[in-house]
Amino acid sequence: MSQPTKTHSPTIGVFDSGFGGLTVLRSLLPLIPGAHYIYLGDTARLPYGSKSHETIARYAVSSAKFLHEQGAELLVIACNTATAMALPEIQQSLPIPVIGVVQPGAHAALATGKHLDPSQDRVPHLRDGLIVAKVGEAPPSNAAHHVLVLATSATVQSHAYTHALNALGLEASEKACPLLVPLVEEGWTNHPVTDEVLKIYLTEALTSAPAAQTLLLGCTHYPLLEPAIRRTLAAIGHPLTIIDSADATARATAALVAQHFPSLDTTRKPTYIFYATDSIEKFQHLGSSFLGQPVAEVNLIDLGG
Template identity: 80%
Template sequence: MTESTNQTQPPTTTKPLTIGVFDSGFGGLTVLRALLPLIPNAHYIYLGDTARLPYGSKSRETIARYAVSSAKFLHEQGADLLVIACNTATALALEDIQQALPIPVIGVVQPGAHAALAASTQPTPDAPHHVLVLATAATVQSHAYTHALNALGLEACEKACPLLVPLVEEGWTNHPVTDDVLKIYLTEALASAPATQTLLLGCTHYPLIEPAIHRTLASINHPLTIIDSAAATARATAALVTEHFPNPATIDHPTTTFYATDSIEKFQRLGSNFLGQPVTEVNLVDLGG
């Protein structure tokens, strides 16, 4: 599975570029946060499918159905390009989404893998570069990052960290409990992969605890280069925009419309933390079962 864009190339338009960003919940807002300064002359539509999360506990067929319906909704709202800011949907449904839409689609796995390659020493068959991937259980079970990294000549060790997402959503991004949990996860992972040189954040919640990860690595005396897949995805999206939309109309500043399928108040509260600015208006949308 690759994350190459669809073959259909949209025509250059004089209207402002509209970028759709999709996640099963809130984590994709870290991708949007990284996109806003990189592509300021755009309108953004963000959809959090909060009524049907967590995706990770569902079958591949169900995840694909949910993700395709969400992607189609964003296309119907005018998205010219779609960013799948969800690791589970990228890992298990990217090809389904690409086949369902006539616009460019990009996920989060390949940009993260390529960023890890760019940060690595030149890998060789005799001396491959080792990358530790922290992710949710569903993403680890898909082995999407292992496949992507191996294809680039990198060795991967994936570590499922199921406690980190609820800790982030609880707001405990700078809390001793989070530090303790990170120390356990990282110590276990590095014991099985001591040659690791790079740490890839394979969940879009994890950029919020990057300072805690740095502290933990320092405490166990194992510094690593940290790759934020959300930031890598934003850079890859900016390159995609340059390729497909060379002359979009300009606007004074980026604008954003937010949609959620449930829990508007929670989306506003948590979303503001993830986005780094107030999320004041969220539209409720029903995408069915």
């Protein structure tokens, strides 16, 4: 008689320079309920966006190694800046699967448009839940589909989303929105000032990219602003399909987990532990808003400079 397959509860590390990555964790919890999560917010060294590529890579790699040392079997880089500037270095430094937030967001945008030209009769080639071009094959042509990306200045300067979207045959425009993160962290997600700032950013962006059909939220803080963004788009008369890169990353992670941990125990409730490199009280206060539930305990650690 064959023995029943032993179930497994993988340990998933989630890393961000601060609090925004908690929106990724919030999306992960219902999708992969049987996992144990270790979240690290490198709050002592944020913002990453003002640092050099070398410094960002050093910070991100040290944080990633810490999570691996704590038992992470899969790592989610829930930080747009770290993904854009240091994903290859992180992947090379760890012997476990690593996924960032840029590619999943780009693929979610692809799914809102024309997936493939039906006349070419091609089937998508998948790896880790993402569409990839086969060797020697050009990316599918979806040039008529235009994606507008809202992101931080550092992410926009990296052009990571433009490169990812263009590789999928999509047109892309990026808009830096430096005021949105501090507004979210101030708790002003439903405030007239935030609405006015969004109106300015979106009007400027859509003046430059009037053909945009999809709006990609390229910062993990921005899901908290989605109701305000929808309200603003309606007010200026330019509705768009909105893609939440945090949710897209969670779905891509779920596909990766299904591939690497096929015997996942889905009957267990998720468990989690939080680490921060500075200001536990602030992490608990802000983190609860991002996670959508109380962050009861946070462990303070020192990763150096």
